[in-house]
Amino acid sequence: MTTHTDVQTDVLIVGAGPTGLALAADLARRGTRALVVERADALFPGSRGKGIQPRTLEVFDDLGVLDAIRAGGCAYPVGMIWQDGARQGEHRMFDETETTEAEPYAGGPWMVPQWRTQEILFARLEELGGSVAFGRELTGLTQDADGVTASFTGGSPVHARYAVAADGGRSAVRRALGIGMTGETVDPGPTLVADLRISGLDRDNWHVFPPADGEGFLAICPLPHTEDFQLAGSFEDPAAEPDLSLDGIRKLVATRTHLAADDVTEVRWASDFRPRAAMADRFRQGRVFLAGDAAHVHSPAGGQGLNTSVQDAYNLGWKLGAVLRGEAPESLLDSYEEERLPIAAHMLGLSTRVHRGEVRRGTATQQLGLGYRGSSLAVETRAGLPEDALHAGDRAPDGTRGGVRLFDAFRGPHWTLLAVGTDTDLPELAALTVRTVRIPAYEAYGAGVFLVRPDGYVGWAGTSAEGLAEYAESVGVAG
Numbered sequence: 001m002t003t004h005t006d007v008q009t010d011v012l013i014v015g016a017g018p019t020g021l022a023l024a025a026d027l028a029r030r031g032t033r034a035l036v037v038e039r040a041d042a043l044f045p046g047s048r049g050k051g052i053q054p055r056t057l058e059v060f061d062d063l064g065v066l067d068a069i070r071a072g073g074c075a076y077p078v079g080m081i082w083q084d085g086a087r088q089g090e091h092r093m094f095d096e097t098e099t100t101e102a103e104p105y106a107g108g109p110w111m112v113p114q115w116r117t118q119e120i121l122f123a124r125l126e127e128l129g130g131s132v133a134f135g136r137e138l139t140g141l142t143q144d145a146d147g148v149t150a151s152f153t154g155g156s157p158v159h160a161r162y163a164v165a166a167d168g169g170r171s172a173v174r175r176a177l178g179i180g181m182t183g184e185t186v187d188p189g190p191t192l193v194a195d196l197r198i199s200g201l202d203r204d205n206w207h208v209f210p211p212a213d214g215e216g217f218l219a220i221c222p223l224p225h226t227e228d229f230q231l232a233g234s235f236e237d238p239a240a241e242p243d244l245s246l247d248g249i250r251k252l253v254a255t256r257t258h259l260a261a262d263d264v265t266e267v268r269w270a271s272d273f274r275p276r277a278a279m280a281d282r283f284r285q286g287r288v289f290l291a292g293d294a295a296h297v298h299s300p301a302g303g304q305g306l307n308t309s310v311q312d313a314y315n316l317g318w319k320l321g322a323v324l325r326g327e328a329p330e331s332l333l334d335s336y337e338e339e340r341l342p343i344a345a346h347m348l349g350l351s352t353r354v355h356r357g358e359v360r361r362g363t364a365t366q367q368l369g370l371g372y373r374g375s376s377l378a379v380e381t382r383a384g385l386p387e388d389a390l391h392a393g394d395r396a397p398d399g400t401r402g403g404v405r406l407f408d409a410f411r412g413p414h415w416t417l418l419a420v421g422t423d424t425d426l427p428e429l430a431a432l433t434v435r436t437v438r439i440p441a442y443e444a445y446g447a448g449v450f451l452v453r454p455d456g457y458v459g460w461a462g463t464s465a466e467g468l469a470e471y472a473e474s475v476g477v478a479g
Helices: 018-029 054-062 066-071 114-127 172-177 246-256 305-324 329-353 406-410 467-476
Strands: 007-014 032-038 078-083 086-091 132-134 139-145 150-152 156-163 181-183 191-196 207-208 216-224 229-234 264-272 276-280 288-290 415-420 434-439 450-452 460-464
Touching: 007 018, 018 032, 018 054, 018 114, 018 181, 018 406, 018 460, 054 066, 054 305, 054 406, 066 114, 078 415, 086 467, 139 172, 139 434, 150 467, 156 305, 172 288, 191 246, 229 246, 246 264, 276 329, 305 329, 406 415, 450 467, 460 467
Parallel strands: 007 032, 007 156, 032 132, 078 207, 156 288, 415 434
Antiparallel strands: 078 086, 139 150, 150 156, 181 276, 191 229, 191 264, 207 216, 216 229, 415 450, 450 460
């Protein structure tokens, strides 16, 4: 039961990290009421998830924050191996890949400290009319056939039609729901991560100090457009308890590098963790969805976590918006777990293999090849397609034909009905939610008709529009 003092909203988002902020911004541009609540009194202050993969850059392009992300970051610096105070040579941490017309951001990950990514998403949310309620720690969660009611340490209870747990690996929402996490320890020893200021190192390289004498590795990376470096150090002893104080980190640097303890002048943020790969047993319970680290935790190797988390939000946002506006059936929300759980499982395996040195960072970690073939929302009506051809469920490529750049056409909360190299008749779909575009033949697509989802994946594909109307009806975009 709710009372007149309860706060009413369409979607309650618990957690103001990259997942929650991206979801809130996506919902805001759809005119969907969302309330973000955050336990802390401010946004997360650390650089932790600093690698933005090419697919996430495409998501940020659509959300309207790509320019700010570009301005706030830089390409990854080349690694420099040190031993006994001398440079031993460069180490390329990422396989070089080329941008193409179809994959314009495929050159590699873009380094942006997580705190800055969050500031950019928060600014975009405010620009769209949204906000975050800080200092609100969840104390209770119940749900019924009509919605979810949450209580907090301060303020009124919140009643929402749906709720999303975006509150990290120790998710209070997940625990309240009783959803378990299944997985394995990737590395029994802890890893210390800190943002610090340090003298005696250039800002042109990612400085790597290999392990010696039973100590773990240490890496010190300059963070763009700041005076800070991110330090990451591993400990081989599972019983080790890293000292996160200034003196403790000074001792660590002096022990493992040629630098003096006093070269570390300030520690701005520090944390320690034991890399683990685990996934929630399910991503939905009733009207509550799990997204980001609340649904999957992982080794940071390969830079997959923040990116997978943002894309969880990107997958869920358009579906919640369509259902809440009454355009699509509630069953559309079943496709969130169907599509994202296998992606998360893949990410966990990939991150673990990168952590263990079994896979190089490169094409495999850019996430451009991930898609939803086999999903109930992917309807491919063409027969005999080669495996490497564009299929329903695949990411829709960029490109410019006939004066139209496809990413410009896709940008926004709408679907896109795309006719490529054909003058076949197209059905009249919902004008407010579907944009129709015709372009000449383009090798990335071949020829045919494609209905591109709001999250940039091909939902339906055919040589003509025959059968498209039925699909459009099922996803709420029929005319």
